[in-house]
Amino acid sequence: MKKPLIVQKFGGTSVGSIERIHQVAEHIINAKNAGNQVVVVVSAMSGETNRLLDLAKQIDSVPDARELDVLLSAGEQVSMALLAITLNKMGYTARSLTGTQAKIVTDEQYNDATIKHIDVQPIIELLAQDQIVIVAGFQGITESGDITTLGRGGSDTSAVALAGALQADECQIFTDVDGVYSCDPRIVKDAHKLEVIDFPTMEAMARHGAKVLHLPSVLHAWKNQVPLRVLSTFDVNQGSLVKGDECTLPVCGLAIQRDMCLIKAEKETLALLQKQSRLLGIAIWDVIEHPEWLAVVVKQDAYSKLELVLQGKVADCLPISLLTAVGANTAELATLSQQLLVDNDIVTIHQKFDEQSFTIALCPESVDSAANLWHQAYITPNKAHDCLQKHAFLN
Numbered sequence: 263m264k265k266p267l268i269v270q271k272f273g274g275t276s277v278g279s280i281e282r283i284h285q286v287a288e289h290i291i292n293a294k295n296a297g298n299q300v301v302v303v304v305s306a307m308s309g310e311t312n313r314l315l316d317l318a319k320q321i322d323s324v325p326d327a328r329e330l331d332v333l334l335s336a337g338e339q340v341s342m343a344l345l346a347i348t349l350n351k352m353g354y355t356a357r358s359l360t361g362t363q364a365k366i367v368t369d370e371q372y373n374d375a376t377i378k379h380i381d382v383q384p385i386i387e388l389l390a391q392d393q394i395v396i397v398a399g400f401q402g403i404t405e406s407g408d409i410t411t412l413g414r415g416g417s418d419t420s421a422v423a424l425a426g427a428l429q430a431d432e433c434q435i436f437t438d439v440d441g442v443y444s445c446d447p448r449i450v451k452d453a454h455k456l457e458v459i460d461f462p463t464m465e466a467m468a469r470h471g472a473k474v475l476h477l478p479s480v481l482h483a484w485k486n487q488v489p490l491r492v493l494s495t496f497d498v499n500q501g502s503l504v505k506g507d508e509c510t511l512p513v514c515g516l517a518i519q520r521d522m523c524l525i526k527a528e529k530e531t532l533a534l535l536q537k538q539s540r541l542l543g544i545a546i547w548d549v550i551e552h553p554e555w556l557a558v559v560v561k562q563d564a565y566s567k568l569e570l571v572l573q574g575k576v577a578d579c580l581p582i583s584l585l586t587a588v589g590a591n592t593a594e595l596a597t598l599s600q601q602l603l604v605d606n607d608i609v610t611i612h613q614k615f616d617e618q619s620f621t622i623a624l625c626p627e628s629v630d631s632a633a634n635l636w637h638q639a640y641i642t643p644n645k646a647h648d649c650l651q652k653h654a655f656l657n
């Protein structure tokens with residue numbers, strides 16, 4: 263009988279030291295000894311990608327994109343080898359593969375590439391030899407043989423894409439938190455863990471800044487119907503399970519996105535900004551047509567790229583944060599929350615609806631208070647109801 267196949271992904275904190283790599287090895291060995299075939303995807307050791315990025319930025323604020331990918335992909339290569347050495351030392355045969363060796367083929371969008379296909383043959387062969395296969399996350403190779411990276415946090419996507427291509431039974435994302443929370447628990451103290459979360463809700467959370475899962479990984483898992491489990495490397499628990507195609511929960515999660523900026527510009531410059539953004543592959547979150555001014559909202563790191571091409575034509579760049587509520591009845595919340603924010607002296611710069619989400623833009627200093635207010639008013643009271651639904655969903 264064919265053994266079940268599990269893909270396990272370990273994030274930067276999980277492989278952050280030799281001691282932690284040993285802990286990771288224990289998880290892998292447990293899965294292997296339980297009769298599974300195991301493919302592992304690793305991130306770079308915590309802080310390593312930032313360290314490498316910082317080195318490049320000391321030389322050039324907008325480093326050459328191709329070379330940046332050569333540099334950043336080195337981080338994962340270190341952790342995959344250290345993990346393989348650890349497993350070998352512990353008596354298990356393990357083999358590490360770079361994105362190139364694992365034949366993870368991407369498009370040519372350096373720094374933010376998309377996986378096109380994976381030739382799983384090399385991995386299948388190693389699994390057939392009873393090896394544990396360790397693959398470097400966050401990286402791939404173009405058709406013409408250049409190294410690419412998948413955007414920050416991209417190892418999740420590597421894991422899910424591999425799980426899809428290998429038709430794995432489950433994709434487990436091990437991290438430093440024990441699941442997906444209703445909001446970042448460091449910001450909202452009474453945020454709770456969501457035991458089961460449907461794909462549309464998870465997608466909206468990831469799209470709007472929840473860092474727990476990389477957005478393309480959620481889209482990929484959803485499309486390929488790969489059950490995803492988010493769980494902690496550091497304790498034993500069930501984590502959160504992401505599955506299901508329908509958003510049935512009322513407002514159940516809040517996501518915060520801090521690294522945004524609002525660029526005010528004259529009408530002609532605005533058109534130019536939009537055009538340049540398209541050319542540079544920069545996502546514009548929204549165009550704001552305020553009675554007194556016009557602006558676009560983009561990520562802060564995109565601003566430096568735009569500034570380079572627009573040279574002094576943009577008036578103002580204002581850092582802002584976005585707060586998004588996700589769930590089935592966000593339209594209702596939009597009306598309700600106006601007064602709540604006003605009563606608490608929180609000024610909303612802009613607001614926007616999407617399917618199953620409602621976002622406000624506000625100044626960075628007030629986003630944490632707004633998140634706490636919303637959570638207390640709309641999510642905590644829903645929790646009891648929510649639990650009932652989840653149990654129904656699980657059974």
Ligand code: ASP
Pocket residue numbers: 273274305306311312337399400413414415416417418
């Ligand atoms: N090492 C990469 C990063 O820090 C990819 C990842 O960790 O998922 O963004």
Ligand code: MG
Pocket residue numbers: 273415418473474475476
């Ligand atoms: Mg991550």
